[in-house]
Amino acid sequence: MLPIERKKQIEKLICEREHLKISELSEIFNVSEMTIHRDLTPLIDEGKIIKTFGGVTCAQSIQRQQQNTCVYCYREYQKHLAYRIVLNNDITEIACCAHCGLLRYRQREERVVQLLARDFLRHTTINAKKAFYVLNTSLHINCCQPQVLTFEWEDHAKKFTKGFGGDIYPFHEALTIIYEQMI
Amino acid sequence: MLPIERKKQIEKLICEREHLKISELSEIFNVSEMTIHRDLTPLIDEGKIIKTFGGVTCAQSIQRQQQNTCVYCYREYQKHLAYRIVLNNDITEIACCAHCGLLRYRQREERVVQLLARDFLRHTTINAKKAFYVLNTSLHINCCQPQVLTFEWEDHAKKFTKGFGGDIYPFHEALTIIYEQMI
DNA sequence: CTATCAATGTTATAATATGTTTTAAGATGT
DNA sequence: ACATCTTAAAACATATTATAACATTGATAG
16 A cells, blocks of 8 residues: 555544554554554644644544534534524533524523524524424434424425425524423 | 557556556556656646655645545535545545545446445444435435435435435436436 | 667765654553 | 553664666668
């Protein structure tokens, strides 16, 4: 295997597994640990990985551990479902989905200056207060229950429920319903 | 074999295999490594290949891997629409959407060992050959035209088209239709 | 026939990659 | 805080590959 191939694969492996020992990489590619150290140097310089004693960690995954968990349920969130709550001290809280986002909103209500959701189909960022909330649909997305989907346009929400069923609510109604279902 | 013929074949080989050693090329064409070096010089000058110690790499494949761009249309791709083509040399090519993925599949067909898509609604990774392809729907997702959406289950595809319109096809039919629409 | 040229091979030297050994630094347990 | 173990980094040695210079071959024109 060419050195450049190995270097690429090392980078890929680290990102996939998040953590790896130098000794493991040495065995995988059948080269000495010194060679692995040398392969890693440019990746460290570029900030792609972080080296700790005995191993390496993907720089992104470190961020993820610190930042990518839902502020309400502590689940890891996916970008396309994320619900963002901007507070009056410029801090943004991120919930894993509209379900958690609505519940968190109730807790923080008086400090919230902005509320952002994602359009379920187009993944565009939208104003969560003007969004249309679909509950009780037959499509399950493997996030929190009772499930809540957000749409920018009522038209899309209607077309969606035509096929997948469910009920459409504006922001405040969805807020009340979810809250009542959780107590 | 004529020198010019060998040079052409070297270029082709490098693009196919992505990586190649000088020593391998030397054996394949039964000429000295020095001759291979000389053959490669113009390709390097043209920027078609990148030479590293001991071998050569196809320039395109390096750029693509680094930049998160579609292997077919060179657009930056989004994870939830990505279409992945795993080749028999363990290299994975990534297209920005099913549209580009299908067209790329045609080019690489005999070398493809696996084909992965994402379920449009649930974002789960699915077998692209068993997926259901929705064309001509009214929902536009700001990727390549003619637009192609992939679903794991026919049921979901049907429910989707009930609201948003469009036609459902299995893999091979979608492949043919997209190809014919692009010529 | 031989001068010339292009293509290729050969050899010597330089550059790069890798491994090994030694020394320094960090982790761990008492 | 110290002893011990593990890992990192530096220095050196070795192996591999690249490059440049020169040699060989074969074709062609004069």
